[in-house]
Amino acid sequence: MSFELIKDILIATVPLLVIFPSLFAFTTWMERKALARIQNRIGPNKTGIPCTRIGLFGLGQPAADGIKMIFKEDIVPRGADRLFHLLAPILALIPAMLILCFLPLEFPWGKFMSAPVQAFLLDSAVIFFFAISGLTTLAIFMAGWASRNKYSLLGGMRAVAQMVSYEIPLVLSAVVVVMMVGSLNAKEIADAQTGFNWFVFTPWGLAAFVIFFIAALAETNRSPFDLPEAESEIIAGYFTEYSGFKFALFFLGEYIAMFAISGLAVTLFLGAGDGPFLTSAPWLSVVWFIVKIFGLIAVMIWLRGTLPRLRVDQLMAFAWKFLLPISIFNILLAGLSHFALDARVAATSDAILYSIHAPHTHSGAVNHAPPKLVAGQKEAVMGALHYTDKNWVGAMEWFFKAALKGHVQSRSILAWWFGIWAMGLTVLYVMAKGLDNVSRSEVKPREYLYAE
Amino acid sequence: MSILGGGIFKGMAVTLRNFVGSYFYKERLTTNDYEWRPDGALPQSIGDYPKEEGEQLSDTTTVNHYSRNFPMLLHDTGEPMDTIRCVACKICERECPPQCIYIEKSTEKIENADGKPQFYPAKFDIDVSVCMSCQICVEVCPFDAIVMNSQFELSTPDRFGGLLVRRDDLLKSNDYYHKIHPQEAATRDQKMADDKAAKEAKKKAAAEKAKAAAEAKAKAEAENESKEDAE
Numbered sequence: 001m002s003f004e005l006i007k008d009i010l011i012a013t014v015p016l017l018v019i020f021p022s023l024f025a026f027t028t029w030m031e032r033k034a035l036a037r038i039q040n041r042i043g044p045n046k047t048g049i050p051c052t053r054i055g056l057f058g059l060g061q062p063a064a065d066g067i068k069m070i071f072k073e074d075i076v077p078r079g080a081d082r083l084f085h086l087l088a089p090i091l092a093l094i095p096a097m098l099i100l101c102f103l104p105l106e107f108p109w110g111k112f113m114s115a116p117v118q119a120f121l122l123d124s125a126v127i128f129f130f131a132i133s134g135l136t137t138l139a140i141f142m143a144g145w146a147s148r149n150k151y152s153l154l155g156g157m158r159a160v161a162q163m164v165s166y167e168i169p170l171v172l173s174a175v176v177v178v179m180m181v182g183s184l185n186a187k188e189i190a191d192a193q194t195g196f197n198w199f200v201f202t203p204w205g206l207a208a209f210v211i212f213f214i215a216a217l218a219e220t221n222r223s224p225f226d227l228p229e230a231e232s233e234i235i236a237g238y239f240t241e242y243s244g245f246k247f248a249l250f251f252l253g254e255y256i257a258m259f260a261i262s263g264l265a266v267t268l269f270l271g272a273g274d275g276p277f278l279t280s281a282p283w284l285s286v287v288w289f290i291v292k293i294f295g296l297i298a299v300m301i302w303l304r305g306t307l308p309r310l311r312v313d314q315l316m317a318f319a320w321k322f323l324l325p326i327s328i329f330n331i332l333l334a335g336l337s338h339f340a341l342d343a344r345v346a347a348t349s350d351a352i353l354y355s356i357h358a359p360h361t362h363s364g365a366v367n368h369a370p371p372k373l374v375a376g377q378k379e380a381v382m383g384a385l386h387y388t389d390k391n392w393v394g395a396m397e398w399f400f401k402a403a404l405k406g407h408v409q410s411r412s413i414l415a416w417w418f419g420i421w422a423m424g425l426t427v428l429y430v431m432a433k434g435l436d437n438v439s440r441s442e443v444k445p446r447e448y449l450y451a452e
Numbered sequence: 453m454s455i456l457g458g459g460i461f462k463g464m465a466v467t468l469r470n471f472v473g474s475y476f477y478k479e480r481l482t483t484n485d486y487e488w489r490p491d492g493a494l495p496q497s498i499g500d501y502p503k504e505e506g507e508q509l510s511d512t513t514t515v516n517h518y519s520r521n522f523p524m525l526l527h528d529t530g531e532p533m534d535t536i537r538c539v540a541c542k543i544c545e546r547e548c549p550p551q552c553i554y555i556e557k558s559t560e561k562i563e564n565a566d567g568k569p570q571f572y573p574a575k576f577d578i579d580v581s582v583c584m585s586c587q588i589c590v591e592v593c594p595f596d597a598i599v600m601n602s603q604f605e606l607s608t609p610d611r612f613g614g615l616l617v618r619r620d621d622l623l624k625s626n627d628y629y630h631k632i633h634p635q636e637a638a639t640r641d642q643k644m645a646d647d648k649a650a651k652e653a654k655k656k657a658a659a660e661k662a663k664a665a666a667e668a669k670a671k672a673e674a675e676n677e678s679k680e681d682a683e
Contacts, residue, residue, distance in 0.1 A: 037474045038467045040482050305471075306463045433456050 015107050016100045023290070024255040025062035031301045032061070038305035065248075072244035077148055080241065084146035089242065089249035091139035095132045096256035102129045103263040104190040104272050106285050125186040126178060129264055130171050133219070136257060137163040140228065140238050143250070147241035155237025159221065159228035162315060166218035166225075169323035173208040173215065176334045177268045180205075190272030196393045198271035203424030204334030209269040211327050213296070216261040218319070220254065223304035230309055262296040263289070321439030322432075329431055337420045344416050345395075348409050349384035352377075376407030383410060482518075517633055520600035522580045523589055525622040528565040532623040533572070535565040537597035540573040544589035544598055552582035553589065576619035580606060596640055602632050 029044065036043030044058030076085055102125040122128055137160055144156020177199050178184055181192045199205035218225035229237035239250050266272060270292050273285030310318070383398030396417060402410035474480050528535040540557040556575035564570045589598050601624065608614030630637040 034471065037471045040470055040474045040480050042474075042481065302464060302467060302471075303460075306467045307460065429456065436456055 011107075013101070015105075016097070019290075020097075020100060020256055020259055021252065023259065024252055025066070027255055027258075027297060028065070028251075029059060029061050030298075031304075033058070034298070034301045035305050038302075069245055069248035074244040074246060075241070077241050079148040081146040081148070084142050085241070086246070088139050088143035088146060089246045089253065091142065092136055093249050093253035093256065095135040095139070096253045096260060099129050099132050099260045100256065100263070102126075102186055103260070103289075104186045104267055105263075105289055106273060106282075121187060122185070124184045126174060126184045126189070126264075126268075129186075129260075130167065130174075133257065133260065134163075134167060136253070139253075143242070144238040147238070149241050151234040151236070151240045152238050154234045155228045155230075155240070158234075158312065159238060161312075162218055162221075162225065162227060162319075165316060165319035166215045166323070169211055169319065169327045170215035170219060172324070172327035172331065173211040174264075174268055175331055176204055176208040179331070179334065180338065186267050186272075190267055190274070192390070193271040194274050195391050196271065196274065197391060198269065198274065200269040200271075201393070202334075202338075203421050203428065204330055204337065205269055206425075207330045207428045208327070208334070209265065211323055211330065212265055212269065213299075215319075215323060216265060217300065217303070218315075220258045220261055222258070222300050224307035224310050225315060226309060227312060227315060232309075258297060258300065259293060262293045262300075265296060266292040317439050322435050325435055326428070326432055330428065333424060333427060337424050341416060341420050345387055345413050348413050349387045352380045352384045352409055376402035376405030376410060378402075379405065380407045380410045383413075517635065519602040519604070520587065521585060521602050521604050522583050522600070522606075522617070523578060523587075523598050523622070524601040524624045525576060525619065526597055526599055526626055526629060527623055528626050530565065532620070532625070534563075536572055536623065537564070537595050538573050538576065539564075539570045539595060539597075540576075541594070543592050543594065547588050547592045549586060549588065550582045550584050552579040552584075553577070554579075573619060576622060578617050578622060579615060580617055581611075581615040596644055599629060599633075599636075599640070 033043040044061040045055050047058050047060040047064050048054045048056030049060065076082055102122065140159040140163075141156040144152040144154075144159070147153070177189060180199060181189050183189065183192075193199060200209045217223075221228050227233075227237075229239065234240070239247060242250060266289060273289040275284065275288035275291075277284055278288075379398050379402035383395045383402060386392075386395035386398055396414070399410040399413050403414050470480070526537050527533075528537065540555055542555050542557070545551075545553045545555045554575065554577040555573050558572045558574045561569035561571055564572075585600070587600055590600055606615070626637070626641075629640075
């Protein structure tokens with residue numbers, strides 16, 4: 001192996017191994033602080049610089065937790081399978097770290113070196129992402145099984161049922177984006193959204209993003225889907241029997257998985273590293289990416305502070321009777337409306353471009369008069385050109401300007417655009433409402449054994 | 453027809469309001485941000501913690517007027533055992549969900565604060581390691597004898613004996629109760645006084661009625677007698 005190759009590998013992987021675990025430490029602090037504030041408490045505020053009374057808003061808490069975790073006794077139950085009990089937390093962390101490699105993160109120092117910006121520039125990154133993140137389920141079940149504890153086993157079984165169920169809507173909602181871009185490559189998906197062409201700004205993309213986010217909550221065992229570790233029901237679920245550093249590894253794995261899946265949501269729907277001021281400072285793209293990840297994580301924490309936990313039957317009914325049909329329907333709607341709009345606008349754009357070029361291309365003697373300038377023609381042409389570049393947002397902007405000036409064809413394009421937005425959202429909402437009415441699980445009132 | 457997912461947004465608005473409000477309104481916070489042990493300077497307002505060195509172990513440690521921790525037994529002004537309100541009826545022991553109260557009834561009666569002979573608890577133990585601070589004992593007590601204390605510094609090196617609070621440690625005066633929960637104590641005293649007045653009024657009414665009845669009876673008897681005499 002040459003030195004260059006080793007250097008490239010290090011440049012591509014070390015940031016992932018350094019940045020995300022340190023973000024994890026910060027996130028635990030952020031989560032505790034936010035939950036405390038939501039409950040009108042103060043949260044950690046005393047653990048700052050050691051041996052002083054400087055609190056630093058409790059920012060020393062993650063470090064203190066880490067030190068505590070390392071020095072805690074590692075307890076293995078007597079009947080446990082020692083090997084698998086040890087392996088499970090490691091196996092939970094590895095896939096979580098691995099899938100970080102598929103995110104289209106462009107670190108600024110990659111520009112000055114020969115390194116690839118991404119660890120893996122795979123053509124099938126999205127598929128790989130789902131395939132590898134699915135392995136976490138196995139590690140969790142392994143933990144539950146190897147602990148030899150009924151609560152652990154129950155937690156493991158709940159985790160398997162939940163994660164297998166929610167993986168389907170997760171993948172199906174990502175399919176919409178893959179359909180639009182025509183590629184599974186994360187980099188290409190990111191490139192397709194530059195200039196605020198984010199997929200969340202389309203009705204189907206918005207619906208897919210919501211479905212994706214809900215399924216991602218369930219995939220990462222976050223509240224309100226934290227059934228596998230429901231402390232009021234089954235102690236701590238699959239990590240009941242874990243203490244010390246193994247517990248810390250599980251915890252780390254869970255948070256890294258949260259980062260990874262938020263990263264995928266950002267890549268697919270929120271325009272990856274796209275944001276303002278990118279032309280003057282391209283290195284901002286990695287900042288935007290991480291800011292967006294943190295935005296999603298903040299929403300997750302907010303939801304955790306708000307919603308109570310679902311019952312098992314509600315959880316399953318929600319996945320199979322609500323999310324699955326609506327995500328399939330969303331694919332159908334996305335296909336129909338996107339291509340309908342595309343065909344309409346493409347035809348109109350062609351007409352607009354043609355009306356400019358036609359007088360010059362025709363060599364007939366009759367049509368020698370100079371082209372008559374229609375109001376807003378210039379803007380309409382700009383919009384049509386933007387549209388051929390697949391810069392939908394820019395195109396709509398120009399069409400809007402043309403329409404304001406009284407350009408008829410641009411008006412018809414905008415009407416189609418608004419119509420499809422309204423129709424898409426209405427149809428999706430009606431569908432969701434109907435599914436909600438159908439899929440609500442009915443609960444029989446409990447019969448008490450000993451009547452009062 | 454409600455909006456789909458509207459409840460979630462409503463709930464999120466509530467939590468957001470708490471999140472933001474807790475930064476701007478100190479009175480929102482359920483706990484005080486109490487300072488480290490003061491280096492010389494004493495905190496200014498009531499509820500500041502701690503007021504004096506060593507006071508955290510005494511009875512007056514309280515966070516604020518709304519804090520509740522574990523139950524205590526009340527006695528009126530005077531010697532604790534002479535004025536204890538508890539009559540060892542064991543209702544709280546029976547109602548306690550985690551079963552953390554243990555009561556032994558006395559064999560003989562002694563006079564209580566009203567000068568009425570009553571039973572008293574020979575033993576009244578609360579295991580605070582089991583107690584879940586649900587306050588049900590307070591609600592079921594017909595004698596207003598058990599209320600919630602707010603003392604929170606209960607850590608002890610003795611895991612078993614130290615967390616089992618005995619009768620004599622549970623007994624606190626009504627004055628102390630007024631000190632830690634002034635509003636609640638005032639209402640409770642008012643209620644007790646009202647009850648007592650109502651009871652006395654009822655008794656008086658009953659006595660008057662009985663008197664009237666007796667008079668009527670006597671009158672009737674006298675009439676009867678006079679009738680008989682007439683015959």
